[in-house]
Amino acid sequence: MSLVVASPVTGTVVGLEGVSDPVFSTAMVGPGTAVDPARTPGHVCAPVSGTLRKLRPHAFIVVTDDGHGVLVHLGIDTIQLDGSGFDLLAAVGDHVEAGTPIVAWDPAAIAARGLSPICPVIALDANDDLLANRSAHGFVAVGDPLFSWN
Amino acid sequence: MDPDSGTSGATSAAKALAIIEGLGGAGNILEIEPCITRLRTEVRDGTLVNEAALKSAGAHGVSRRGTIVQVIVGPEADVLAQDIEDQLE
Numbered sequence: 001m002s003l004v005v006a007s008p009v010t011g012t013v014v015g016l017e018g019v020s021d022p023v024f025s026t027a028m029v030g031p032g033t034a035v036d037p038a039r040t041p042g043h044v045c046a047p048v049s050g051t052l053r054k055l056r057p058h059a060f061i062v063v064t065d066d067g068h069g070v071l072v073h074l075g076i077d078t079i080q081l082d083g084s085g086f087d088l089l090a091a092v093g094d095h096v097e098a099g100t101p102i103v104a105w106d107p108a109a110i111a112a113r114g115l116s117p118i119c120p121v122i123a124l125d126a127n128d129d130l131l132a133n134r135s136a137h138g139f140v141a142v143g144d145p146l147f148s149w150n
Numbered sequence: 151m152d153p154d155s156g157t158s159g160a161t162s163a164a165k166a167l168a169i170i171e172g173l174g175g176a177g178n179i180l181e182i183e184p185c186i187t188r189l190r191t192e193v194r195d196g197t198l199v200n201e202a203a204l205k206s207a208g209a210h211g212v213s214r215r216g217t218i219v220q221v222i223v224g225p226e227a228d229v230l231a232q233d234i235e236d237q238l239e
Contacts, residue, residue, distance in 0.1 A: 028211040028222045029187045054225060059186040061225055069225060071187065079185055124187075124225060 002132065002148040003064060006098050007140045008044045008072045009107075009119055011037035015137060016120060021076045024120040029071065031131050032122040033146050039108040039117075043089070043101035044074055045142055047121055052094045052102065057086035060102050061124065068149055069124035074103060076116040085109050099143050123149050162226070166233035168207030169221060174198025176238050180217075184231035189221040 007013075012035065019025045019034045037044075046052070050064035058078040063069045074086065087104040090096060107117035123131060126149060133148045140146070173179050173193055181192040193199060199219055201212045211222040223230055 022213055023188060023211065023220070023222050026211065029224055054186055054228075056186055061186065071225070073186070079190070 002150040003048060003068050004098075004145050004148050005032075005047045005070055005121060005123065006045075006143050007035055007135075007146050008047050008102075008121060008142065009035055009037040009042065010142045011035045011107075011119075011140060013135050013137050013140050013146065014118065019076060019118055019120055020116060021120075024073070024076075024122065027122075027128065030122045030124045030126050031128040032071075032120060033134065034118050034120040035140060035146070036118045037107040039111065041106040041108075042104070043142075044072060044103045044105060044119065046096040046098055046100045046102055047072055047146070049097045050095070052090055052092055052096050055088060055090065055092045055102070057081070057083035057088065057103065062096060068126075071120070071122040071124055072102075073120045073122070074105060074117070075107075075110050076118060078110060078115055078117075080115070081110070081113065085113075121146055123147075162229055162233050163237075165208050166230055166237055169204060169209070169223075169230065170234060170237060172200050172204035172207050172209075173219065173221070174200070179234075179238065182231055182234055182238075184227040185220075187222060187224055187227055189223060189227055189231055189234070191219045191221065193217050193219055
């Protein structure tokens, strides 16, 4: 059965080609897509159900019970912010459901500091041909499917 | 060896050594910090960094800007960074 990976934020699907960081745009850590979030304060939510395996203010990884790891990165080069502007709402080791809020932030504040708030959503270590049903570029609401991982 | 499974003690330590070599050796590394999927490092001399060696050590890719070198290693970055710091001590 394929895993449906949901959008962690409401915004606009732009694809990895819309990301300025080559680590994501050339799929070095895996294929996926990216969502440019709406510029309103909100939550970044788990894209799948599973265990919160890694959590940094600017990125997190949820691993499903069958071992699929999905990375959500909150903006590009946002490690520079040293956690400022990100409120963690969960902890490493938590079991989370798809849609569980993980981090609260304000994408407009990130953009105001000169950084891109675009959120890559990556199927870690997957082969590109395992992803299907990719969402078209355009509006997406939090929880809407971005792609399925076979 | 499957490069994606290198998180066990021995293979991770070997990988750490190979990455130190690829970065131009312990003396060339000023700082190393794990991000979620990458090692962010600052080196003394960027010309000593060997991308091919880093890739054969298991890196998915290397991105550099002068003396700032990012080695993309996947989610085990924090384990590797710890192993590298242990080796550098």
